[in-house]
Amino acid sequence: MIVEGKVVKLGDKIDTDVIIPAKHLKYTDPSYLAQHVLEPLDPEFHKKAAEGVIIVAGRLFGTGSSREQAAIALKAAGVKAIIAESFARIFFRNAINNGLPVLACREVTAYVHDGDEVAVDLRSGEVLVKNRGVSIKCGRLPELILNILLRGGLVEYLKSAVN
Amino acid sequence: MPQSLTEKILSRASGKKVSPGDIVEVNVDIVAFHDLTGFHVIEVMNEIKHATIFDKSKLVIAFDHMVPPPDVRSAEIQKLVREFALNHEIRHFHDVGSGILHQILLEEYVMPGQVVIGADSHTSTSGALGAFAQGMGASDVAAIVVTGKTWLSVPQPFKLLLKGNLREWVTGKDVALELLKVFKSDYFNNMSVEVFVDVGTKFPMDYRATVANMGVELNADSLIFVPDNEVINYILSERGYKLDQVSIMPDLNAEYVDEYTLELDRVDLLVAAPYSVDNVKSVREVEGTEADVVFIGSCANGRLSDLEISAKLMKGRKVKSRCIVIPASRKVFMRALELGYIQTLVSAGCVVTYGTCGPCIGGHFGVAGSDEVVVSTSNRNFLGRMGSPKSRTYLSGPSVAAATALCGKICEPGDVL
DSSP states (O other): OEEEEEEEEOOSOOBHHHHSOGGGTTOOOHHHHHHTTTTTTOTTHHHHHTTOEEEEEOSSBTBSOOOTHHHHHHHHHTEEEEEESOBOHHHHHHHHHTTOOEEEOTTHHHHOOTTOEEEEETTTTEEEETTTTEEEEOOOOOHHHHHHHHTTSHHHHHHHHHO | OOOOHHHHHHHHHHTSOOOTTOEEEEEOSEEEEEHHHHHHHHHHHHHSTTOOOSOGGGEEEEOOTTOSOSSHHHHHHHHHHHHHHHHTTOSSEEOTTSBOHHHHIIIIIOOTTOEEEESSGGGGGGGGGTOEEEEOOHHHHHHHHHHSEEEEEOOEEEEEEEESOOOTTOOHHHHHHHHHHHHTTTTTTTEEEEEEEOTTOOOOHHHHHHHHHGGGTTTOSEEEEOOOHHHHHHHHHHHOOOOSSOOOOOOTTOOOSOEEEEEGGGOOOEEEOTTOTTOEEEHHHHTTOBOSEEEEEHHHHOSHHHHHHHHHHHTTOOOSSEEEEEOSBHHHHHHHHHTTHHHHHHHTTOEEOOSSOGGGGTSSSSOBOTTOEEEESSSOOOTTTTBOTTOEEEEEOHHHHHHHHHHSBSOOGGGTO
């Protein structure tokens, strides 16, 4: 599974309150949530994301609450994948469970710049910066996690387990 | 091979001997959600057709986030979750007026050695009783409600020893903030912090609950207090149930990825300044900062000792900042009533209710406006967390919060006495 897109770079510790403020948590509709993604940081972010972007971020992306709307909002806004130096555990699971590819990569912020065009191979964990011909090797996703992701998320995975 | 407490709990829960780094399927002992994540859990369950509840007796539901409902949508959410609870005859259902989920889990349900998963990040609080407790999102929790199982990555165990005793006015919150100061919010990612309380060190359950609550702010996979007599006494006093002994302990020579000893005598009165939990400063560094609102409450610090310390400072005095006090549960509130704390706090000018998360998530009951400064005993000070993105939140323990309310600006308890 290969995901391609233009890079939007964000900093360290992008927390879930910033990704989707609590006042929006009474709803789960993806198109509603998409309008408010990263609102406190940049109310126009959803417009940037609409073309289909890949977020590259620093440490602890998604730190904070368990709100699954954070992953739903990012995906619905047009974020195709997130590559970060590290992720907060709950957000990482929520992203996988909603079919939003996430990849941890220690060196990513050093080698990838804002506006780069990248291709991410989720099976191998390789990130190719197309406009500069740079390739980075990130950690591979464990088999179980990759399987949930490739099925499109946990609901599909559960359906097959229950029915 | 000797095992840490984390490995022991997860070995029992998975039915095989586990090691750090393993991805394992575990049986979950308690699964929990509240109103604001509950409706989402139920939505996910409805998406999986023929989803049934694995074991109704293991499900705990408590309404706390948007209670009492401040708007129509919140009321509708609670109607939906309430109907779910009634239709499925969920016995452990706590409606509006009971308390914050994490406090109810401590008071009534959690036992040492259990695996506790809740649809709320601060489920880590149950680590105070010696449980492996984690928050997860709505989909993961729905999966657990249906199957009784989940997958976990076995974290690396880290040993933390608490030695000595805290000085007057310094509490569990300052210990949590000290850990955030030393380790920052990412060191413990993928680790399980096992806290050993030294013999002769007084570290009561309320303080443990605060530190375990903040475990998720340290981004620890779990933060577990090694169960001891304090746990046995707590369960006896809260539930009238006598545990003969704690049946799960780390092995004597268990291997830890690293260890750290915190000398409690040296812990200072601390705050976390905007906008991150690990932006920790001593109170002296920020004293004089005008505080518009002081909030004493939440699953971090809405317990009896928090109210006791606040009442001790506020007795016979008047607040200068707007002050909101929210005991975490009805039980805590009733005790505070009996002990006269509520009367003292209301006489000092505080607004008091109970059993709601209130302004902690910027939901209601005291949301901050632009340019307002909040001093809060809750657990997060992220941009926009408690209201306007232009407001600023300082996190503190109860003594600093109560003192600040009296001073009208950030100060130490000694400044008001």
